[in-house]
Amino acid sequence: MSKSIEVQDLNVYYSDFLAVEGVSIDIEPRSVTAFIGPSGCGKSTFLRTLNRMHEVISGGHVKGRVLIDGDDLYGPGVDPVLVRRHVGMVFQRPNPFPTMSIRENVLAGAKLNDKRMSKSDADALVEKSLQGANLWNEVKDRLDKPGGGLSGGQQQRLCIARAIAVSPDVLLMDEPCSALDPISTFAIEELIGELKSEYTIVIVTHNMQQASRVSDKTAFFNIAGTGKPGKLIEYNDTATIFTAPTVQATEDYVSGRFG
Numbered sequence: 001m002s003k004s005i006e007v008q009d010l011n012v013y014y015s016d017f018l019a020v021e022g023v024s025i026d027i028e029p030r031s032v033t034a035f036i037g038p039s040g041c042g043k044s045t046f047l048r049t050l051n052r053m054h055e056v057i058s059g060g061h062v063k064g065r066v067l068i069d070g071d072d073l074y075g076p077g078v079d080p081v082l083v084r085r086h087v088g089m090v091f092q093r094p095n096p097f098p099t100m101s102i103r104e105n106v107l108a109g110a111k112l113n114d115k116r117m118s119k120s121d122a123d124a125l126v127e128k129s130l131q132g133a134n135l136w137n138e139v140k141d142r143l144d145k146p147g148g149g150l151s152g153g154q155q156q157r158l159c160i161a162r163a164i165a166v167s168p169d170v171l172l173m174d175e176p177c178s179a180l181d182p183i184s185t186f187a188i189e190e191l192i193g194e195l196k197s198e199y200t201i202v203i204v205t206h207n208m209q210q211a212s213r214v215s216d217k218t219a220f221f222n223i224a225g226t227g228k229p230g231k232l233i234e235y236n237d238t239a240t241i242f243t244a245p246t247v248q249a250t251e252d253y254v255s256g257r258f259g
């Protein structure tokens with residue numbers, strides 16, 4: 001089930017270092033939001049606060065609030081492990097379990113939630129998730145072969161299948177195409193367009209064309225200099241960010257003048 005994300009004045013720290021400062025942003029359900037900005041401005045850091053992955057890093061902590069459909073992700077008693085099951089993440093490099101079969105890769109997260117799943121339920125979930133990731137036709141005859149034997153683009157779709165197999169509310173993607181060739185990139189972009197009817201999707205990308213192709217809204221982050229915190233500079237409809245941004249720095253970035 002797709003859910004909204006509301007971030008209120010979030011500061012993100014690595015121990016004493018303030019990496020991202022004062023982000024407030026509202027993300028609608030069933031939409032794709034792109035995070036863009038120069039390297040080191042905190043896109044990945046901020047993204048990881050949306051499923052509490054940031055705290056896995058020693059010294060990683062936040063101040064401020066993140067609400068998913070109104071519920072505070074950082075509220076007392078909230079279990080970060082459960083949060084990570086509801087807010088899925090796909091990384092820059094495809095990271096399937098290489099020796100595990102394609103089938104077991106898809107089921108890896110889901111089995112943590114439901115250890116007693118029947119064989120027929122598991123089969124149905126594998127097919128549905130691989131269909132959802134546009135990978136079923138390519139792998140249906142070799143589900144018991146290792147995930148590591150797939151091409152890079154197929155591995156990334158396998159990771160997406162694994163992420164959606166647990167029926168998350170939100171899907172976070174950190175430069176999911178940066179290690180892929182153009183054809184695989186196109187396949188993932190198409191898939192993102194289909195998945196947004198069911199999920200709230202946030203994607204970090206350094207590719208301006210990709211942001212304008214796949215996203216409804218775009219958030220531009222920037223950094224004033226080394227050691228300074230990254231900030232959200234401008235957030236709007238993607239078309240507006242790319243054709244008529246309000247802030248000069250946004251204009252400079254999207255037109256390729258820096259970054």
Ligand SMILES: Nc1ncnc2c1ncn2[C@@H]1O[C@H](COP(=O)(O)OP(=O)(O)O)[C@@H](O)[C@H]1O
Binds near residue numbers: 014019039040042230
């Ligand atoms: N594990 C970490 N420990 C300490 N600082 C980090 C860590 N990861 C990233 N940073 C710092 O946080 C800032 C933002 O980095 P990052 O979120 O990776 O930026 P982006 O994804 O926009 O390139 C940078 O100054 C970076 O050096």
Ligand SMILES: [Mg+2]
Binds near residue numbers: 043044045204
């Ligand atoms: Mg990054």
